[in-house]
Amino acid sequence: MRVISVIADIPVADIDAAKDFYAEYLGLSDEEFDLGWVARFTSPESGANVQLVTRDATAQENPVVSVKVDDVEAAFDEARSRGYEIVHPVTTEPWGVTRFFVRAPDGTVVNIVQHRD
Template structure:
């Protein structure tokens, strides 16, 4: 598995209410997507980004970060082989990503995700 990008997933009560802080104040002005329950805001200059999440649409828990990888199947197999708790099984979501959630030994839930080209 090769990590391509790491994105913070911040829990917010209301994406629209939180949006101006991240866009106007922090300058993460590009809204890459907004699905109502999750939105990603990115700096047009540096590519730095953050995802705001109200409640994950399909998983039982919310992740704290999303790890974008090139081989999600291999990452899933490795997590199982190593005995890590799978919180959300390997799934191709209706919006096109393939992902699973794994609990790190410290208790944090991590979204391991692959975005097809």
């Protein structure tokens, strides 16, 4: 498994209400996507980004970070072999990703995700 990128998942009550701060004030104006419950804002200059999350659409818990990998199945197998708690099973989502959530030893919930081509 190779990590491709890491994105902070920031909990917000309302994406539209938070948009002014993240998009306008911080300049993360390139809205890559908005599914209503999650939206990603990216800087057109640097590519830096954050995801705003109200409540995950298919999981019981919200992650605090999303880690994009090149092989989600290998990441899942390794997490299980290390005895890490799987919070959300490997799931192919309708919005074009396969993902699972794992709890780090410190309690942090991490979304391990692979985008389908």
